[in-house]
Amino acid sequence: GESVGLHLPTLSVQEGDNSIINCAYSNSASDYFIWYKQESGKGPQFIIDIRSNMDKRQGQRVTVLLNKTVKHLSLQIAATQPGDSAVYFCAENAGNNRKLIWGLGTSLAVNP
Amino acid sequence: DAGVIQSPRHEVTEMGQEVTLRCKPISGHDYLFWYRQTMMRGLELLIYFNNNVPIDDSGMPEDRFSAKMPNASFSTLKIQPSEPRDSAVYFCASSRSQGGDEKLFFGSGTQLSVL
Numbered sequence: 119g120e121s122v123g124l125h126l127p128t129l130s131v132q133e134g135d136n137s138i139i140n141c142a143y144s145n146s147a148s149d150y151f152i153w154y155k156q157e158s159g160k161g162p163q164f165i166i167d168i169r170s171n172m173d174k175r176q177g178q179r180v181t182v183l184l185n186k187t188v189k190h191l192s193l194q195i196a197a198t199q200p201g202d203s204a205v206y207f208c209a210e211n212a213g214n215n216r217k218l219i220w221g222l223g224t225s226l227a228v229n230p
Numbered sequence: 231d232a233g234v235i236q237s238p239r240h241e242v243t244e245m246g247q248e249v250t251l252r253c254k255p256i257s258g259h260d261y262l263f264w265y266r267q268t269m270m271r272g273l274e275l276l277i278y279f280n281n282n283v284p285i286d287d288s289g290m291p292e293d294r295f296s297a298k299m300p301n302a303s304f305s306t307l308k309i310q311p312s313e314p315r316d317s318a319v320y321f322c323a324s325s326r327s328q329g330g331d332e333k334l335f336f337g338s339g340t341q342l343s344v345l
């Protein structure tokens with residue numbers, strides 16, 4: 119999950135296993151959630167998003183789950199590959215503006 | 231589409247110098263964002279524009295920072311004078327309002343080092 123501070127939480131998985139990255143969001147009024155992947159030396163790249171009227175959304179090898187009761191968001195990556203190694207950020211939007219609130223990220227390391 | 235284009239890719243300057251970072255958003259996108267990323271503070275939104283108009287600049291740290299968007303295809307972030315604590319990666323991102331799409335598309339960033 120997310121944490122405040124200098125050290126990113128790290129998830130280490132074996133190639134081929136499924137990965138689950140968790141995120142606790144802060145605002146119960148948030149109605150839009152989004153996951154980004156950031157590889158070293160690159161900008162964040164969109165993975166998948168979900169609105170609060172849904173509790174699950176699937177993409178290619180990725181699934182986002184939203185539990186509004188406990189304000190929890192997760193990203194599941196199926197059959198994790200070495201190319202999935204990156205820092206993953208969740209973000210939320212609570213207002214009718216474009217200001218996303220970002221988590222500090224989780225580092226995913228895929229072992230061959 | 232070429233994506234969001236930022237320049238320079240790397241900038242090394244001395245304290246007190248003026249720094250100008252540049253961004254070309256994706257064509258057709260009407261929102262533009264400037265972010266700063268550090269290990270200590272993560273991703274921070276500095277300012278964002280809609281249709282070339284600044285909407286929220288509450289994240290701009292000080293008067294030393296300024297941003298402009300003279301037209302739909304160009305924006306600058308200027309730091310004058312620069313200080314060592316401004317060292318960070320600065321990202322520009324754009325998005326479109328069509329269909330309620332809120333996805334941000336980020337550039338590759340400018341790595342700024344102020345000595």
